[in-house]
Amino acid sequence: MDYLQMTAPCGLDCFNCPLFAASTNEDLQKLIAQRLNIPLENAKCSGCRNENGTIAAVGMTGPCKVYRCISERGYSFCCDCPDFPCDHLHPYADLAAQRPHNTKVFNLCLIKKMGVEAWAEKKAKEVRDTYYKGKLVL
Secondary structure (H helix, E strand, O other): OOOOOOEOOOOOEHHHOHHHHOOOOHHHHHHHHHHHOOOHHHOOOOOOOOOOOOOHHHOOOOOOHHHHHHHHHOOOOHHHOOOOOOHHHOOOOOOOOOOHHHHHHHHHHHHHHHOHHHHHHHOHHHHHHHHHHOOOOO
């Protein structure tokens, strides 16, 4: 798998996303369409970069700010930018339980430290699983 292509510029792991899995799983696509109350054709995604930063399943009609910024500046990831981290990556509580957006900065730090291939193969799924299923340990 081309992990660079299948990782969003903001650090989201498209290759672990249910919307990406729905691209090849019709039952999952139907379930997502039903749960999100969206048209069946919008209940899948081929990855942020392949969709030019516009994910129809979440109601986007144009690229997000991060995708536009990275495209204009010519970086592969936000962590490549001298302004990283910036407010485009700010975490939000809204929909945090349903969407992995609050993992972006952590993923980007791991990508910068490990490289995209090693992160994708060794840490990305663990980060997502910890985000949704892990317990806070102090």
